[in-house]
Amino acid sequence: MNFKRIFLLLVPLIMFLGIGTMISNIQSDYADEVLEAHGLTNNTRYFRTDSDESISSFLRYLNKNYKNHQIQLHFDSNYEKKQVLVWSNHVVKSLPTETGRYFSPDDFEGKVSFAVLGPTAKINVLEAQNNKYVVLGRNYYSVIGTFKNYPQVEMDKYYLSTGVNQPTARDQLRNYRIVIDSTPYVISKIAKHYHAKLHIPPFVQEHHRDRLSVLPNILMLVTCMILGVVTNIVLAILMMRQAKLTHLHGDLFRNWVINRSARTLMVEGVCGLLAYIFLRWHAFYSVASVLSIVLLMAWLMNVVAFCITLYHLIRKDKKVVKATR
Structure with missing residues (x-):
């Protein structure tokens, strides 16, 4: 189980790096157009x-x-x-x-x-x-x-x-x-x-022909974001399964879930920060603020997906408990 969680926590890091790379590609293409023009x-x-x-x-x-x-x-x-x-x-x-x-x-x-x-x-x-x-x-x-x-x-x-x-x-x-x-x-x-x-002018004609050339990068960026959301849904499911194995109840159960959740989301935040530092050092960005904004948005999407999934599973578990009584 721990190996699965470690692997799943590496996925957000790969996701953040993928998002940053796609943004760099998009901005690099635009910078080339500006230079050519x-x-x-x-x-x-x-x-x-x-x-x-x-x-x-x-x-x-x-x-x-x-x-x-x-x-x-x-x-x-x-x-x-x-x-x-x-x-x-x-x-x-x-x-x-x-x-x-x-x-x-x-x-x-x-x-x-x-x-x-x-x-x-x-x-x-x-x-x-x-x-x-x-x-x-x-x-x-x-x-x-x-x-x-x-x-x-x-x-x-x-x-x-x-x-x-x-x-x-x-x-x-x-x-x-x-x-x-x-x-x-x-x-x-x-x-x-x-x-x-x-x-x-030739540079305008070329841009008109290639105006859809950024679509693959945009699609890859969206794919990376979806991958991050799916990974956090799976992480929430695995956490709930592990929580049930502890046989904790009441406040102890709630505190265990909150602590593990906060730790998981903090680790993802650190992954996002490391990705930002790496990408700023190794990739080109004409507008660096876009990278930080998109990475932050991706992390918030992961947090929302994780929390919604966890909330849904806890409510579902409570309904099952009440039904068995």
């Missing part, structure tokens, strides 16, 4: 235009007509294939950097453009007084960050901020592929204004 969402579309209008004029148009809408732009150069100009009117998704930081709203407001480099970007970089500068012709752009190296993502590009008053905004729109992230309504209105046809 360079911080853009699945609403993202792109268009091209033959307009001679400058980027600066385009940004003024957006500020005037869509000031209250969140918009993020990437201008992919037709000639400098590895260059991307970035602009946003809100706080952009902060991408993982090895050193420094990604762009903030203030970087788009001033008169000076800044650079963020991919780890394998082949660009002329000057180091002076412990600072790095991207050198493009006679222009110097201060490097504020370098991305982490992720093998699954193309990281040989370099990103420059742009804004109404920045030198990078002087070029014409016709020289860029304009990638825009906003609500579908805003995107369609802007494209219509420039008589442009919208296209879906």
Whole structure:
């Protein structure tokens, strides 16, 4: 009997590890999508235009007509294939950097453009007084960050901020592929204004094809939770059988059951804590709080299943005793 209980108490530990692993897989997949999108969402579309209008004029148009809408732009150069100009009117998704930081709203407001480099970007970089500068012709752009190296993502590009008053905004729109992230309504209105046809970027198409790819992880997560509930039901049944063998009655019986139950549930709680520590050390989580919340919920489900089963068995046993009298 003790070996059975020990085995059944190991099941919750396996369950907690399984739940944490599935959460890590889900968050890792999402993190990969964010990296591949360079911080853009699945609403993202792109268009091209033959307009001679400058980027600066385009940004003024957006500020005037869509000031209250969140918009993020990437201008992919037709000639400098590895260059991307970035602009946003809100706080952009902060991408993982090895050193420094990604762009903030203030970087788009001033008169000076800044650079963020991919780890394998082949660009002329000057180091002076412990600072790095991207050198493009006679222009110097201060490097504020370098991305982490992720093998699954193309990281040989370099990103420059742009804004109404920045030198990078002087070029014409016709020289860029304009990638825009906003609500579908805003995107369609802007494209219509420039008589442009919208296209879906490859990373969005890939995500649409694979949008159900997290289902196996979710199903495994639910399976682990169900396994934990079933295990606690079995533990409650075994405990009641063992309690009957003690031939205790009244308060002694009740105290024995309470003590054993509390000990069992505490052991499961320790298993959950150990799983959390192990997973935080060995697995990736973009939002660590989700792991602790889900593990806590799983443990509470186990507690509820154990207590309900125990309560049902005790009531059933009392009815049998009364019937025999």
